[in-house]
Amino acid sequence: MAKQPKSTMSRALVRRETISGYLFLLPSLIFFVGFVIIPMFTCIFYSLTDVNMNTQGMGNFIGLKNFTSLWADDTFKEALWNTFVIVIVSVPTVCAFSLWVSSAIYKLNGKLLSAFRCIFYLPVVTGSVAVTVVWKWMYDNYTGIFNYALKGLGVIDKNINWLGDPKYALGCIILILFTTSVGQPIVLYVSALGNVDQSLVEAAQVDGATNMQVFWNIKWPQMMPTTLYILVITTINSFQCFALIQLLTQGGSGTNTVMYYIYYTAFKLTEKAGHFGYANAMGVILAIFIGLLSALQFRLAKEK
Amino acid sequence: MKITSNRTKAYRILSLIVLILLAVAFTFPLYWIVTGAFKTGQDIYATTPHLWPTEWTMSNFDKLFSRRSAPLFEIGTLVGPTVPGVIRWLVNTVFMSVMAMILTCLTAAMAGYALAKKRFIGRTLLFSLIVCAMALPKQVILIPLLREMSALHLWDSLWAVIFPTVGWPFGVFLMKQFAEGIPGEILEAARVDGAGEIRTFATIVLPMVKPGVGALAIFTFINSWNDYFMQLVMLASNANYTISLGIATMQAETSVDLGLLMSGAALAAVPIIIVFLIFQKYFTQGITMGAVKG
Numbered sequence: 001m002a003k004q005p006k007s008t009m010s011r012a013l014v015r016r017e018t019i020s021g022y023l024f025l026l027p028s029l030i031f032f033v034g035f036v037i038i039p040m041f042t043c044i045f046y047s048l049t050d051v052n053m054n055t056q057g058m059g060n061f062i063g064l065k066n067f068t069s070l071w072a073d074d075t076f077k078e079a080l081w082n083t084f085v086i087v088i089v090s091v092p093t094v095c096a097f098s099l100w101v102s103s104a105i106y107k108l109n110g111k112l113l114s115a116f117r118c119i120f121y122l123p124v125v126t127g128s129v130a131v132t133v134v135w136k137w138m139y140d141n142y143t144g145i146f147n148y149a150l151k152g153l154g155v156i157d158k159n160i161n162w163l164g165d166p167k168y169a170l171g172c173i174i175l176i177l178f179t180t181s182v183g184q185p186i187v188l189y190v191s192a193l194g195n196v197d198q199s200l201v202e203a204a205q206v207d208g209a210t211n212m213q214v215f216w217n218i219k220w221p222q223m224m225p226t227t228l229y230i231l232v233i234t235t236i237n238s239f240q241c242f243a244l245i246q247l248l249t250q251g252g253s254g255t256n257t258v259m260y261y262i263y264y265t266a267f268k269l270t271e272k273a274g275h276f277g278y279a280n281a282m283g284v285i286l287a288i289f290i291g292l293l294s295a296l297q298f299r300l301a302k303e304k
Numbered sequence: 305m306k307i308t309s310n311r312t313k314a315y316r317i318l319s320l321i322v323l324i325l326l327a328v329a330f331t332f333p334l335y336w337i338v339t340g341a342f343k344t345g346q347d348i349y350a351t352t353p354h355l356w357p358t359e360w361t362m363s364n365f366d367k368l369f370s371r372r373s374a375p376l377f378e379i380g381t382l383v384g385p386t387v388p389g390v391i392r393w394l395v396n397t398v399f400m401s402v403m404a405m406i407l408t409c410l411t412a413a414m415a416g417y418a419l420a421k422k423r424f425i426g427r428t429l430l431f432s433l434i435v436c437a438m439a440l441p442k443q444v445i446l447i448p449l450l451r452e453m454s455a456l457h458l459w460d461s462l463w464a465v466i467f468p469t470v471g472w473p474f475g476v477f478l479m480k481q482f483a484e485g486i487p488g489e490i491l492e493a494a495r496v497d498g499a500g501e502i503r504t505f506a507t508i509v510l511p512m513v514k515p516g517v518g519a520l521a522i523f524t525f526i527n528s529w530n531d532y533f534m535q536l537v538m539l540a541s542n543a544n545y546t547i548s549l550g551i552a553t554m555q556a557e558t559s560v561d562l563g564l565l566m567s568g569a570a571l572a573a574v575p576i577i578i579v580f581l582i583f584q585k586y587f588t589q590g591i592t593m594g595a596v597k598g
Contacts, residue, residue, distance in 0.1 A: 014423070020501050021424035028415035031407075031471035035449065036437050042448035101326070104319045118584060119327045125580045126334055127530035129548040130569035133555055134333045137340070137562050145336070145353045179330060184591055191592045211312070232439065240441045243532045247552060259443055266447055267537075276447045283444035294439050 047281040053274025066281035076282065078254070079261040082170060083286075086257065087238045087293075089174050090181060094234045095227065098182045102189030103215070117190060121183035128180065128243035135176050136248055139163050169253035173244050181237055185230045192226040193219065228301040232294050239290055258286050337573060340566030341365070348562050364567035371554075374543045390571060392543060393550040397529060397572075400462045400546060404469040404528040405521050411470060413517055416479025417509050421491060431480075434473040442472070446537055453538060464538040465546075469528050475520050481593050482516030483509065519590025522583040529576050547572040 022029075047066055051059030070076050098120075105116045123131055138145050139162040147159045162172045196219045204214050245251055245260040256264075265279040340348060341364055343357045374392040376384030418424070419431060449468060453459040458467070486509060494504045510517075535549045545553065551568040580587065 014425070017422050018424035018426075021418045021422035021427070023501075024414045024418035024422070024505070025430075028411035028476055031411060031467060032434070032437075032473055032476070033471075035452070035468040035471035036445065036473065037433070039445035039448035039452060040437070040440065042452075043445050046448060101323070104323055114584070114588075116323065116327060117588065118581065119330050121580075121584075122330060122334060122577070125526060125530075125577050126337075126573045127548055127576060128532050129530075129552050130337060130573040131333060133551060133565050133569045134337045134340070136555075137566075138333070138336065142351060143349050143353070143562070148351070148353050179333075187588050187591050191588075236439060236441060240443060242443065243552075246536075247555060259441070262443065262446070263537075276451075280447055283447070287440055287444050290439060290441065 043280050043283055046277050047284045049277045050275075051277045051280075053276065055276075059277060062277070066278050067285075069278065070281055070285070075256065076258075076261060079251075079256040079258045080285075082255060083239060083257045083259070085170060086174055086177065086241060087235055090177055090238045091231060091234045094178060094181045094185060095230055097178075098185035098189055098230070099227075101182070102186050102193055105186075106190045106193040113190070117187055120186045123180045124183040129247065131176065131180060132244055132247040135172075136163070139172055139248075163248055164253055166254035169249055169255045173241070173248060173255055176244055177238065177241050181234055184233065188226050188230055189223070192223045196222050224301055228297060231297045231301075235293055235297070236290060239286065258282055262286075334573065334577075337566050337569045340563065341570040343563060343566075345563055348566075364563040367561075367564050368567045368571070372542060378543070389542065389545075390547070390550065390568065393545050393547045394571070394575075396462060396544060397546040397548070400465055401525045401528045403462070404466045405525045407466065407470040408472075408475045408524045409517050409521050412475030412479045412520060413510065413513060414505070415476045416481075416516075417483045417486075417505060417513070419476065419480045420483035421486065421488070421509075434476055437473050438477060442468070443533060446533075450537060459538060460540040460544055462539070462544065462546075465528075465531070465534050468534060469524065469531065475524065478520055478523075478590060478593060479513060479516055482513045486512050515586070515589060516593065518583070518586040519593065522579070522587045523590045526576060526580060526587070 045058070048061060048063060049059035050062050050065075101116075101120065105113055108116070137143065141147065141159055141161045141164070144162070146162060147156070150156045151159070160168065162168050200218050201214055204218055209217070240259060241257060242259045242263065245255055245257055246263065249255045251257075251260045251264060262279045262282045265275055265282070267274075339355075339357055342360045342362070343354070344359050344361045344363070347354045347358055368390055369388040372389045373386050374389050376387045376392060377395060378384070419427065450459065453464040458464045490508060491504060494508055499507070529546075530548065532548045532552065535546045536552070539545055539549055542550075542553075547568075551565065551572055554568055555565055
């Protein structure tokens with residue numbers, strides 16, 4: 001008997017909380033559902049149809065045909081391969097580099113630390129278009145500073161057409177991507193290093209541990225969640241590399257990526273122009289790869 | 305003992321030198337943009353690059369400002385005075401970034417509070433949906449989004465860029481982290497005192513998550529300013545361009561006029577860098593909070 005009113009009260013409370021909760025969520029949900037969730041599901045649906053630029057409605061259902069044609073599409077395979085190269089090269093280097101920079105700067109005094117942090121963040125803030133435009137000039141065959149400097153140093157003896165040569169183009173793009181990717185990881189690592197439990201560090205030092213030992217046995221495990229987050233965001237960022245490709249090579253010189261190929265298929269005037277269904281199938285594959293990689297990274301980090 | 309400390313010292317000096325060299329390398333592109341904007345054609349196309357302009361010139365900016373002109377703004381039938389196209393692009397970019405910022409902060413602060421402090425049905429499901437969506441590259445949903453925008457008659461308007469930015473769940477996620485720091489007793493006390501939901505939110509929750517709102521505001525502003533891909537896909541007419549998109553199009557049109565491009569790039573980059581430097585404290589905080597429990 002005594003319990004009865006209490007349980008109705010809590011049910012009323014739950015209802016009240018649910019209503020007010022959703023009222024607070026409503027404005028955000030309108031945008032989230034309308035411009036993220038609905039397009040997300042439409043994307044999966046489109047990938048199973050032949051919808052194109054001129055289709056008014058949903059197009060015809062064609063099952064997995066888009067995916068089987070992708071499997072036979074050599075350009076797509078090349079794009080997928082290049083995307084993997086970018087991710088596999090840039091993710092570990094970004095992580096290692098930002099870890100080193102952070103451990104070198106986190107003990108500096110406040111002003112110097114924030115100056116360094118800002119400088120490494122600068123390429124991100126500058127914006128992909130401005131960054132790309134200036135790097136294009138720096139890589140230029142005749143007036144670029146790279147050819148000039150490397151010739152001056154005696155590294156090369158003839159001007160190199162950096163962005164036009166399939167041997168170098170992808171590497172050049174990865175280098176720019178690298179400079180625009182390390183900013184955020186450095187900020188994160190600096191704060192993670194600052195949050196390491198100092199008593200453990202001191203205890204280890206008393207026991208005679210070297211700096212290296214302290215780093216790998218005490219600081220590194222404590223920074224694992226940060227490392228994981230950095231791995232995931234860097235992976236996503238590398239997959240998303242688009243502006244660099246579009247503005248520098250337009251997918252030429254062996255630099256086509258999935259992201260660019262989606263754009264190209266959907267909007268460029270080619271024989272595949274406006275094949276939205278086909279482009280969406282690539283989007284789905286890309287999303288699956290990113291999901292798998294993120295899950296893998298979580299697993300690896302958990303095991304450690 | 306002596307040897308190790310000497311070694312540590314040597315390592316420290318060496319790493320400081322490397323850091324300084326890296327810092328120079330990381331600032332160089334920006335330096336090259338800004339000086340390039342003031343260089344004469346002769347300096348720019350010299351096969352021996354001039355690290356410092358031999359002669360400072362405004363001619364690149366003159367060219368930039370004499371390009372196609374547009375009204376300063378168009379709101380319904382109200383049309384502003386005619387200005388150079390780039391000024392209109394800047395106005396568009398500021399409008400877009402400020403709108404995205406305001407809408408994101410408002411909706412995310414409310415939603416983050418609800419997710420952190422209210423126990424409602426479907427909360428866990430919604431939160432996992434938010435986390436999953438965050439890992440999805442925005443570009444993947446581009447085509448459905450594009451068709452949706454044209455169906456809503458928003459395509460080729462700045463709103464088509466603003467709305468998806470607001471919908472991106474990172475803000476909600478970030479604000480949830482901040483709202484979790486609010487002690488439940490304070491909210492309980494407000495309820496006991498008879499404060500309504502809206503009053504509790506405005507007088508207790510908002511002031512407590514203010515650092516979070518600041519972080520999110522600056523984060524959204526900068527990201528939206530630089531979100532080239534969305535702008536490229538959603539905006540079509542010259543008068544609706546943002547500064548990034550305008551510069552990118554200029555590059556395609558006049559791929560050889562580097563001086564003009566550098567002046568445009570400087571105009572796009574310098575304002576946002578100034579904003580960043582002023583608010584960088586909040587910015588750093590925001591990035592860090594987003595990662596906790598990430």
